[in-house]
Amino acid sequence: MAEQLSRDDAGTARAGSRRPVWRPPGWVRALGSSLAQAFVVAMGATFVVFIVMRLIPGDPARILAGPGGSVTAEQVERTRRELGLDQPLLVQYWDWVTAALRGDFGNSLVLNDRVSDLLGDRLVVTAQLSFYAFLVAVVIGLPASLLAARWQGAAADKIARLVGTTGIAVPSFWLALLLIIAFQGVLPTFGYVPAGRELADHLAHMFLPALALGTGLATLVFETNRAGMIDTLGSDYIRTSRAFGVSEWRIFSRYAMRNAFLPTMTIMAIQVGTLMGGALLVENAFALPGMGRLVVQGVLSRDYPVVQACIFVIVVVFVVVNLLTDLLYAVVDPRIRRSRA
Template sequence: MTRYLLTRLWQSAVTLVIASIVVFWGVRQLPGDPALALAGEEATPERVAAIRADLGLDDSLLVQYGRFVGNFVRGDLGESTRTGTPVTELIGATLPVTLWLALYAIVVAVVVGVALGVVAERYRGRWPEWMANAAALVGLSVPNFWLGILAILWLAAGLGLFPASGYVPVAENPASAFYHLTLPAVILGTSLAAVIMRQTRASMIETMKTDYVRTARAKGLGRGRVLMRYGLRNSMIVVVTIVGLQLGGLISGAVVTERIFALPGFGKLTLDSVFTRDYPVIQAVVLIITVGYIVINLAVDVLYSVINPRIRVGGAS
C-alpha cells in the first residue's frame, strides 16, 4: 500500500506540473489585453504600457511562469488585477459556497440514484422500473439551466416552498443555509443522480448473475436480503467511481446553477475573471480545481480496497 501511495503521489505531482504549464499557457491565449481591460478603452498607450510593466506582462513567458510557480509554492496566489484584492481572499470567500453546493448535490444524487437503481433492479420488467428509467431519462436529457428556471417558477415563485435566490453562510445558520441550497443542489445533482441510477442498476443486474449470489440463494437467503447484502455493496464500487469523477466536475460545472440562483460562488468568480482577463484569479481557480481532481481520484483508488476486499492495489493477490 505504501509503495502504491508513493507512486500515485509521484504521478499526481507530475500531472500537477503539466497542468500548471497548460493553464499558464492557455490563460495567456485568451483574446484581449488585461492591461487594456484594467485601464479602460480610452486610456493612453503610456498608461497601458505602465500597467503592463507593473503586472509583469512585458517579461518573457518563461520568466512569468517561474514567478507564478514560485509564488504558488509559497502560497502566494497574487492579487486580482481587477480589484487589487488578494486572490486567496477571493477564493476563501467563494470556494466554500461552491463546495457546500457540490457536496449537497452529491448527497442528493447518491441517495436518489442508488434508491432508484435498487428499485429498478428489484422490480425488473414492472412499472417501478419503468418509472425509474423514465426519471433517469429526464435527468439526463433536460439541461440543468432549464430545470433551474422551471424550479424557480414553480417551486419558489409559484408555491413559495424554497427561496429563489440568495445564500446564507453555513457557519452563521446551518438550517437556513441548507434551506437556501436545497433547490440548487437538487437541480445540480439531477444529471448525476440519473447516471448513478443507470450504473447502479446495471451493476446490480450483473452481480445478481454471479455464482456466489446463486449459492447464497440456494442456501435459502431471500432475494431482498441477497440484493442488499451482495448486489448493493458491489455496486458501491461504481458509485464511488462516479462520485469521485463528478465531484470535481460539479465544482467546476456549478457555474450555470450559481448564476441562475444568484449564489456568490466559484462559478461567478470564474466568469468575472474571464470577462476581465484577470490572469491571477483564472490561474488560481483552474489550478485549485485540478488539485481537487487529483486528490479525489487518489482517494477513490484507495477506497476501492476498502469497499471490496477482493480488490488489491498494486496488483497484489
C-alpha cells in the first residue's frame, strides 16, 4: 500500500512538473484558417482558368509558327516545345503558378512583351473604374436603403424598390450603351485621361463608366440592406429598447444599422470580383485602355499568358477582399470575436 502511494505521489509530481502546452490565441487560429482557405480558393480558381484556356479551340503554336499555308508539322512541334506546351498540363500549371507567385507572368505570345509590363497601366485603369463603381454603389445604395426602411411601405419606398428591381435586371454593358446615347455631347463618352494629368477631366471621363458598372451593385446593396434593416427593426431587442425609452434616432443609427450592415458587407465583398469582371465589358464600351481590351485580344489570339495573368489578378483581388471582410466581421460584431476566441 505504501509503495502504491509513493508511485502515485511520484506520478503526480511528474505531471505537475510538466509545462502546459502552448496554444496560439483564438484570433491567430482564425487568421491561419482564413489564410489557408483563401490560398486553396485562389489555387483552385487559377487551376480551373488554366485548364479552360487549354480547352478553347485553336493552337497558339500553330498561330505563332507562321502563316497557315506555309507551316509544317515540324515547325509547329518546335514552336510547341519552345513554349513549353508539350509538357503535361500539371507541369505547365506548376511552372506557371510558381512563376506568377513571384510576379513573373512570362512573355506575351503575340505582343512579344513581358505580361507584367502590359498589365501595369491597364491594371491601374481597371482598378480605378472598379473603385469608382464601388463608390457609386455605396453612395446610391446605402442612403436609399436606409430611407426606404425608415419609411417602409411609403410611396418613396415603393418607387425605390421598383427602380432597384429594374437595376438588377439591366446588364452593365447594355446600360453603358444607353448612357453613351443619352449623354453624348454632354459628358465624355470615350477615352481616358490619367488622374495625374487633370483630375476634373479624369473624373468626367470615368463618371459614365462608373455609373454603368456600379448601378447593379447599388441595387444589390439597396435590396440587401433594406431587408436587413426591416428585419432588425422588428426584432425583440429593438422593441425592448423602445420600451426603455431609447430615442428612435439612437435605435436606428446605433443598433439597427450596425447589425443590418453585416450581410450587406458580405454582398459588397463578393461583388468586388464581379466588379472587376464586369469592368472588362464596360471598358470596351467606353474605349478605356484597361484590362478589358487586353483580355479580349488575348482570348482571340490564344495568348495564354496574357489571359491567365489578368484572371490571376482578378482572383487574387477577390480572395484578398473576402479575407479582409472576414477579419472585419470580427471588428464589427463582438459575438464573432468571442466565438473565435
